[in-house]
Each structure stands twice: as structure tokens, then as C-alpha cells.
Amino acid sequence: VYVLDEPTSGLHLADVERLLGLLDRLVDSGKSVIVIEHHQAVMAHADWIMDLGPGAGHDGGRIVFEGTPADLVAARSTLTGEHLAAYVGA
Numbered sequence: 119v120y121v122l123d124e125p126t127s128g129l130h131l132a133d134v135e136r137l138l139g140l141l142d143r144l145v146d147s148g149k150s151v152i153v154i155e156h157h158q159a160v161m162a163h164a165d166w167i168m169d170l171g172p173g174a175g176h177d178g179g180r181i182v183f184e185g186t187p188a189d190l191v192a193a194r195s196t197l198t199g200e201h202l203a204a205y206v207g208a
Contacts, residue, residue: 126157158205
């Protein structure tokens, strides 16, 4: 199991794509990868999203959505869902 906290922090967009390719190879080889991330490209690329909220800090900490990125975009039930929908052009 690999756990990464904000792995795209400070990366150029091209390097984010390289990171996503590396994570795909890890998953394809049978490894589990858990990523804590705010980068919308990473969220859109994920197999599964757990959105914590509804706010930040003491206003959050509850799972407000769990499912695929497409389901989150379709539901738009959270602030993350609204921003991800705008990012993917839905």
C-alpha cells in the first residue's frame, strides 16, 4: 500500500501527468495507492474518491461523498463535485 499526501505540490503540469502514469503502473501491478490530493487532474483520474467535508478544518471530517469521479461530477452534491464538474467541462 502506498499513501501519498499532496504528491503534486510544486509539480509542473507535465510532471503531474508523469506521476499519474507512475501511479497507474503501480495499480496495474496489483499495488494499492491512496492519494490525498486537491489537484483536479488527479481527482478526475482517480478510480475512487472519498470527499471529506462539508467544510475544512473543524467544519469537516465527515465523508460527504464516496464513489467514482464521474458519479461525483454527476451528483454535484459537494463543493468538490461542483469544482470537478467545471474542470471536466460537465
